Amino acid sequence: MHIEIITTPNETLKESGFGTLKACNSVLDAIQRMGYSVRLNVCETKDDLDAVVKRKPGLVVLAVKYIPVNDKDELREDDIWLSDYFAQHRINFTGSSREVLKFDSNKVLAKIHLTNKGIKTANYFIATPGQYNNESELPITFPLFLKPLDAANGNGIDDLSFVTNFTDYESKIVSLYKSFNQPILAEEYLDGREFTVAVIKTVNEKLIVSAIEVIPPTSTNGLRILGAQAKKDDSEKLIKIDDNEVKSRVTILAIDAFNTLGVRDFGRIDIKANKNGECFFMEANLVPGMTDGSSYFPQACNIAHEFAYDKVIELLLAGGFARASSTVPPNICPDSDHKFLTAI
Ligand SMILES: Nc1ncnc2c1ncn2[C@@H]1O[C@H](COP(=O)(O)OP(=O)(O)O)[C@@H](O)[C@H]1O
Numbered sequence: 213m214h215i216e217i218i219t220t221p222n223e224t225l226k227e228s229g230f231g232t233l234k235a236c237n238s239v240l241d242a243i244q245r246m247g248y249s250v251r252l253n254v255c256e257t258k259d260d261l262d263a264v265v266k267r268k269p270g271l272v273v274l275a276v277k278y279i280p281v282n283d284k285d286e287l288r289e290d291d292i293w294l295s296d297y298f299a300q301h302r303i304n305f306t307g308s309s310r311e312v313l314k315f316d317s318n319k320v321l322a323k324i325h326l327t328n329k330g331i332k333t334a335n336y337f338i339a340t341p342g343q344y345n346n347e348s349e350l351p352i353t354f355p356l357f358l359k360p361l362d363a364a365n366g367n368g369i370d371d372l373s374f375v376t377n378f379t380d381y382e383s384k385i386v387s388l389y390k391s392f393n394q395p396i397l398a399e400e401y402l403d404g405r406e407f408t409v410a411v412i413k414t415v416n417e418k419l420i421v422s423a424i425e426v427i428p429p430t431s432t433n434g435l436r437i438l439g440a441q442a443k444k445d446d447s448e449k450l451i452k453i454d455d456n457e458v459k460s461r462v463t464i465l466a467i468d469a470f471n472t473l474g475v476r477d478f479g480r481i482d483i484k485a486n487k488n489g490e491c492f493f494m495e496a497n498l499v500p501g502m503t504d505g506s507s508y509f510p511q512a513c514n515i516a517h518e519f520a521y522d523k524v525i526e527l528l529l530a531g532g533f534a535r536a537s538s539t540v541p542p543n544i545c546p547d548s549d550h551k552f553l554t555a556i
């Protein structure tokens with residue numbers, strides 16, 4: 213079977229994906245080591261995608277969600293969503309459908325969907341500059357946490373996201389609105405531990421769940437927030453969850469969120485606790501970062517299960533391989549260790 217990886221020049225993309233070309237090349241190398249023929253494509257236009265379709269790959273690995281056809285935000289309906297595009301061309305692709313990827317792109321859509329099914333997420337409201345005139349008008353009391361609706365990688369998130377008075381609130385709302393040109397998500401501030409959970413669905417519908425704790429560095433203001441700077445500096449710590457009760461609570465919430473959102477193949481669920489240890493869904497990353505040695509998804513699999521990077525990629529693609537209904541590739545043992553991996 214021939215495999216094609218699709219990415220786009222993503223330096224300017226504000227949404228998540230596997231990462232830069234370095235991450236895509238690591239995925240490419242891992243697939244090559246499995247014995248497949250594989251090609252990496254940096255696509256910018258529909259013509260680039262049409263060329264991939266012509267080669268009739270057995271599987272396309274989507275390293276980004278869409279190709280931005282126009283840079284301007286207001287023209288984003290022109291973006292080509294890859295899962296739609298390849299589904300229309302009857303080409304097998306990795307990851308979730310366009311409908312489900314919406315939950316990754318828009319945090320509020322995910323929050324509404326999960327709240328309706330009884331899954332806990334921080335209370336919130338959506339705000340634009342000038343919408344509220346003073347503290348008493350705000351739907352939720354301080355402290356609040358302010359962030360963009362659909363950015364990723366900590367974009368727009370810093371110490372000023374944490375607000376305890378109306379002046380600071382309005383000034384962060386104005387600055388986020390200026391940068392992202394969209395309403396702002398204002399959440400109740402959760403002051404507990406933070407977790408991230410890599411979830412992979414195996415061919416036999418079992419879930420491999422890797423839950424870890426993320427400890428952001430303490431800022432000069434004494435806050436632990438995973439903002440853009442912390443992510444860029446790689447200054448957060450990723451550690452095993454030792455307490456079994458906490459691990460099971462985090463794992464169950466991640467599984468519930470994964471299943472309820474209808475995620476296919478894989479996804480990373482971010483969770484935050486309040487100071488009583490109650491856990492809340494924060495966001496779903498459905499095309500998670502895949503940089504070898506630093507991205508949370510492979511790191512979580514390694515910390516929780518000691519999976520090496522190649523193993524993570526093999527598991528990640530297992531669902532796609534099965535859909536391609538091809539024979540087992542040369543370098544994967546048909547009797548490999550999927551069978552003893554269970555949900556928790
Ligand atoms: N409601 C909240 N309370 C406290 N901290 C939060 C809250 N929401 C987000 N954060 C902090 O901001 C970080 C980034 O938020 P997140 O929604 O995951 O955005 P991104 O898509 O940029 O990762 C989180 O990892 C967490 O440290």
Ligand SMILES: [Mg+2]
Pocket residue numbers: 365482495
């Ligand atoms: Mg996050």
